[in-house]
Amino acid sequence: MRQYNEGSGIKVLDRAVAIVTAVAGGDKSLAELSDATELPRATAHRIATALEVHHVLARTERGEWSLGPALSGYAAGPSPKLLAAAAPVMRDLVAATGESAQLYQLTGSTRTCIAAEEPESGLHNVVPVGSRLSLSAGSAARVFAAHSLIDAPFDAADLDQVRADGYAESIAEREVGLASVSAPVFLPDGALVAVLSISGPAERLKPSPAAKWKQELLAARNQLEGAL
Template sequence: MDIVTGVGVLDKAMTVLRSVADEPQALTQLQESTGYPRATVHRLAAALEAHGVLRRDVEGRFELGHGLVALGNESQARFPLVDSARPILSELRDHTGESVQLFVQEGHQRRCVLSLETPHGLRWIVPEGSVFPLDAGSAGRVLSAIGASNGWVESVGEREAGVASVSAAVHGPADSVVAALSVSGPIERMSKQPGERFGDAVNAAAAELSRTLGG
């Protein structure tokens, strides 16, 4: 889901970055994937290259730059939630056999900061960094503090047809909700009552992560 802030040049620059994140792209490819005029794409890509967030590979295609590594490392150091969550989500994935995710709220949206996939061939993939609305899906409702009477919230085909999920809140200091922990997958395996099947496991994992964070 693309974010439109109203700051045109920034939105366009982020579109270029997201296009390159999928695969290295030559200028012509970038023009096609973004839909922007060639001159605009060239100007943005050259500026991003100068700032180190894009680079050229051996074939001259634009690729993600090494400057992003330093920024990513600094972000992770200031935001230890992901490191604390990884072993807990890994255990939850192995226990449930389904994909697991961790979402945090960003304004009126939610961002996936950790995603571990099930080994099943048929699976629901949520790329890390993906942004979704708060008003659809179990994780969005958890972050909005809506409908968690059982400690968990479930959704069935709400945001994406054929997908079910169950989520629970992760609490930090002062009992603040800092994230939503989710299990998601095809309805065929999750069933139409994913909370009954995985709610207790999701609650337990969220509670363990909360204790780790001092919640």
Template sequence: MDNHSGVGVIDKASAILGALEQGPSTLAELVTTTHLARPTVHRLALALEHHHLVGRDSNGAFVLGRRFAQLAASVGEDRLVSAAQPVLTVLRDRTGESAQLYRPHGDQRICIAAADRPVGLRDSIPVGTTMTMTAGSAAQVLLAWEEPTRMHRGLAGARFTAAELEHVRAYGYAESAGERESGVSSVSAPVWGTAGTVIAAVSISGPIERLTAHPAGEHAESVMDAARQLSDVLRRTES
């Protein structure tokens, strides 16, 4: 494939974004991957960051920005996002809590769809928000079925343990209370892709005063049902 369009700055920006498709990269790594001069990579990466096409992870490395999830949702090219909105709306109405859908994004996770509780106290997570993979029930779900090396790396510094991830795999859901944010509880379940891997996590979250410290007892089945619906949609669209 010819990567040269004749417009140099576009070709260079495209090279940077292509490198970030493979995961987070430091400036030095982008220079090595793109074979561009360091000042050029730095200048273009900062410009792309200004437009939210590039972001930063918790370690300061460059990652693809939240604008890509927003664009995918707006044009309806992402089957999962397109299918998620009605499912999350039903989940919100069924549980009375804000519902979200997260995808892994380098060493973080990104909210790609959400249905907020309309009134009262709620845990509002705007679409495009990047969040930690070291805390919260969605992080547990996204890490629980990872291959061992990545899982062990993800557990370094995490607020949950390998034993807790084993529980997630055994029961098909995760719960947390005050793990990601003080005073917030959540329940999450996995969305399975056609390749037999977990590609996303469905969650509900809200104040611990309302959801309690063990929200799975009341809400795990509803969250797992929503995740199963999205998994089924993906299987149907791939067949």
């Protein structure tokens, strides 16, 4: 008896759901995935690889398929505790720097702004809460990539440096005239829960947003982690 449900009439969708369901029961090698779904190995590999592109599945160090970050991002959304803890930290960060602050979470193939604070006056970068931005450019995307949560076209040496420094910066990478510096926010168990960013006009943050504001950003990040 086949393990996937063919009732929808869309065979590739039914098979994709079967693969995700199988992996949800525990990490699977390709052989195990084929056995669990009764799909040919080539078919299981093709669909699983496509699901990996969209971060629905991921690969473990042993090469097995596991559930990817997209599912938890779609299901959980921003936690009230995270938002409550971030609000005063981000207000203080904006007051200290005069620049905009954002908090991003990974949402499948995008990063979503789940909280934002803006200075009361002056030229600044506005990212509305709920905005979904690219994972292929920008300092926040670099942080997600450095911690192996996404596959993105960044240089491996650059990502090594992000991990070593504890932050990433970008100038005119996602948008002309915009610069930013971002740091990962970790839960007590070591899981990356969000990315905290400072952003503003490139002319004001050149030549290095990190050199200008990394101390304030990292202090805010530590305060937020302490509250979590």
